[in-house]
Amino acid sequence: MTRIAVLSTTTYSTPALSYGGETAFHHFAKGFCELGHDVTLYAAPGSLPPHENCRCRLKYIPGTYSEMSYDREWLLAEWHYNAIMANDYVLDCSLNHPVAEWAGWYGPPEHQQKIAVVLNGVTSHVPRCGLYNTVVGSQKWKELLVYGRTQFFGTSFETQYGAAIQPVPEPAILGIVPFSTDVNFYTPGDRKEDYLLFLSRPTAYKGLAQALELVGERKLHLKIVPGLGHASHTVELEQHRPLIEAAISRGATIDVVAIPQTSQHHVLKRELYRRARALLAPVQCHEPFGLTLIESLACGTPVICSRMGAFPEIIKHGVTGFLCKNKAEYLEAIDRVGDLNPQAPRADAENRWHYTRAAADYMRLLEKP
Secondary structure (H helix, E strand, C coil): CCEEEEECCCCCCCCCCCCHHHHHHHHHHHHHHHCCCEEEEEECCCCCCCCCCCCEEEEECCCCHHHCCCCCHHHHHHHHHHHHHCCCEEEECCCCCHHHHHHHHHCCHHHHCCEEEEECCCCCCHHHHCCCCCCCCCHHHHHHHHHCCCEEEECCHHHHHHHHCCCCCCCCEEEECCCCECCCCCCCCCCCCCCEEEECCCCHHHCHHHHHHHHHHHCCEEEEECCCCCHHHHHHHHHCHHHHHHHHHCCCEEEECCCCCCCCHHHHHHHHHHHCCEEEECCCCCCCCCHHHHHHHHCCCCEEEECCCCHHHHCCECCCEEEECCHHHHHHHHHHHHHCCCCHHHHHHHHHCEHHHHHHHHHHHHCCC
16 A cells, blocks of 8 residues: 655645635545555645545644645645655645755655655746746746756646746656546536536636626626635626626626535535536636636536637537637637537546546556656
């Protein structure tokens, strides 16, 4: 039995209600558990155990949820370093990667070889869209490369490309393991309704303004799920209020759906996916992945999204949805989405996006000599 430590971030609980990364890291831990490994998840207070029915532990990073920040990830290294390094492999999904850095500075060579740093948010357009800069372009990246022999893995080829063009030494990404989801939980429903779904933070680069323009043009029904638990999301949504009113004045129907922060959050979100005609994701930046896209596919709902970032790695154009680059293409996709094979999104999710696939892919890469 292989012992694996999974290090999540310290800024949000794992899984998080509004952010995909922490949810994906939770899936990694669940996948390793189901493959029979001995797993410890290190995460912020408020996190949930990865799995109820297998050998898996949850250890909190010291501090309270309100105290957590990227800088406080050093607490994880300080408090748990020896326990973490007792594992056979360490999957470091944090954003400051303190354990990898400590191993580079102080650890023996055998420690450095078994650390896998997961890079998400490293894109060629990080400064422009304001995504997480992680260690790229910083002194920290250089230190990880100079002092340690850490293995780097990306969540998409977009991540790999973004890392390769940064003004730092070659990051030597050894493999691409995309994020995953629970296709046994996200499943199709028994009926569809005539609405499009926008499920994302209402930050400008997520494309809510573009979605409102499209539904206003076609006089369609749009349900907006604007993210949870952060005051900034409320402010950002209010900034879109004139656009919401403009779309309504043109004949669109707009519903803002607030999903409560309860244990039923994912159940309610699943129902919205299941009944939607399509997920609409006209994102305006190069996202390193798109967790909502694969959740939607698992629920049998096609995706209409931008042809940017990692999205072309997820959506099969004309099969599981449509990839668009301008307003005309979005409108055509909306008109044609009903012509797609309704079984294709779910079949693709089952084949490519379950979390045991991601865990197995990581094990194959980690166990390479």
